[in-house]
Amino acid sequence: MKQVKSRIRVSEFGEVNTSKTEINAMVNLVEHEASRLDSRFLEPACGDGNFLMEVLNRKLTTLVKKFRCNKYEFEKNSIIVIGSIYGIEILKDNVQSARNKLYRRFCMVYQRYFREDINKELIQSVEFIIKKNIILGDFVTFKQKNSNNPITFCEWTLIEQKLKRRDFTLMDLLACTTFEGGPPISDNGEPIIVPQPIKEYSLVKFDEAYKAC
């Protein structure tokens, strides 16, 4: 893996990718979370997705261990795995490459175990979710690149066998987070501020995520 692509990209965008060894060591620090299917990860300057790939690999290892013999559960939980990985990056080629890498890795693992019976809707949903979750944007202004629109994230949750999509602005999500010790909690254990979605979508079948738009 090349850590530097060009001098100009280093000077204009600070683009120096982290080495594989360092990525492994850093993800090891949160191994329990990285292996959990539904723990959400956001990398705010994700480059071409090397950290996100490591997180995906660990989640896929868990997915395969738990559900390789149960295609239905494998597919349902695939949506949760893919839907839990988010990135923002300012360079278009990096965004494309991060999306492609995540998509190809998922397909490779899925095909390895279920070659005979690929669910095309699932693959289409995975592609759709990755496109939504890896965003071409500026983490300093919280805006999408080349537009005045705010960066928004989709929350993907399973309700029984159905998938719910809700959209939130990055600004609202960050306003509800404290970095010292997790979210603010009241005396009775309830979170004090809960971000409000800017849009909610009707429930869809979990392998029809692409219809939630």
Ligand SMILES: C[S@@+](CC[C@H](N)C(=O)[O-])C[C@H]1O[C@@H](n2cnc3c(N)ncnc32)[C@H](O)[C@@H]1O
């Ligand atoms: C030091 S590199 C790290 C890349 C990757 N996270 C890694 O560790 O391998 C920083 C990345 O941030 C991107 N970047 C620079 N300014 C940004 C901004 N305002 N918003 C989002 N991404 C930005 C660069 O294009 C570059 O890919």
